[in-house]
Amino acid sequence: MAPHHIRLPYRAPMSDVQHAGRRPGPRFSRVGWLVLVAVLCVVVVLAVLFVPRLLRERQYGQLTVPEGQRASQIYAAVDQALKVPEGTTAQAARTAHLDLPAEAKGNPEGYLFPATYPLRKDTTPASLLSYMVKTADQRLTADRITSYRTVVIASIVQAEADRPADMGKVARVIDNRLAKNMPLQMDSTINYALGRSTLRTSHADIRTNSPYNTYKFEGLPPTPIDNPGADALKAAAAPPAGDWLYFVTVKPGDTRFTADYQEHQRNVREFNDAQKNSASGASTSSGPAPGGSASGGPAPGGPTSSTSVSGGSAAGGSANSAATGG
Structure with a gap:
């Protein structure tokens, strides 16, 4: 009677089994991981620095200055828009050191440019007046008006x-x-x-x-x-x-x-x-x-x-x- 040959199942080496279980994907070198970590750190730092600023600069309304308004009328409108006591903006105009021509002698009449201005949480009468004067200066410069x-x-x-x-x-x-x-x-x-x-x-x-x-x-x-x-x-x-x-x-x-x-x-x-x-x-x-x-x-x-x-x-x-x- 001829002997029977029994085939045992093939057992793959354990190392092959471990490699077969891994899904193919990108492989980062040590340098790549360091770069990724550095980028993430920069993102975190920027978020810490600028997110509070963006929240601070959130618009809280706006103020429209019509053409032909007098400074006194604009002061009253700013007081009302910023909810400050009457006369606050007029006082700020006298002490804000606005960037005016020498001929103006500190009087901003004529240089509070008519436009719509955003109001933010930290807007003050002085900062808003400065913004208006800066806008006027930009317009005058664009039109080459120096007189x-x-x-x-x-x-x-x-x-x-x-x-x-x-x-x-x-x-x-x-x-x-x-x-x-x-x-x-x-x-x-x-x-x-x-x-x-x-x-x-x-x-x-x-x-x-x-x-x-x-x-x-x-x-x-x-x-x-x-x-x-x-x-x-x-x-x-x-x-x-x-x-x-x-x-x-x-x-x-x-x-x-x-x-x-x-x-x-x-x-x-x-x-x-x-x-x-x-x-x-x-x-x-x-x-x-x-x-x-x-x-x-x-x-x-x-x-x-x-x-x-x-x-x-x-x-x-x-x-x-x-x-x-x-």
């Missing part, structure tokens, strides 16, 4: 122009009158001196003894009278050519510019007739923008014998301006 005089003119243009399309002509009227040594006779400057925004300027008003009274004193007022926007700044920097000396807004959207005084007087009479037929024409504006009047005076050196009329927009932007003269 304080231009900002003063732009502030008058902002108050006087009925609409942006008229701003260049208003700026030209100002330049032309200054060149002829004519008083500007702008009601917006008197309103600024008297701290108001009104539709009518009386004979008593034009006798106000203030350097902002451009009926009484020739030349520009000593400072801007509001904070002009980009359109007014551009208009003041580069007004169009023209010989205009007078202007009056007969009705919204209809501003008449002329170099002829008699024509201007006819336009003014048309305006005054329209005002007599409108109850709103005699009311006092409660808007934040200074009211403005056209250069409505008579020929150079002549007396101003009639009342000029002006109005400011409630949004603090372009004013509806008009004036009488002669």
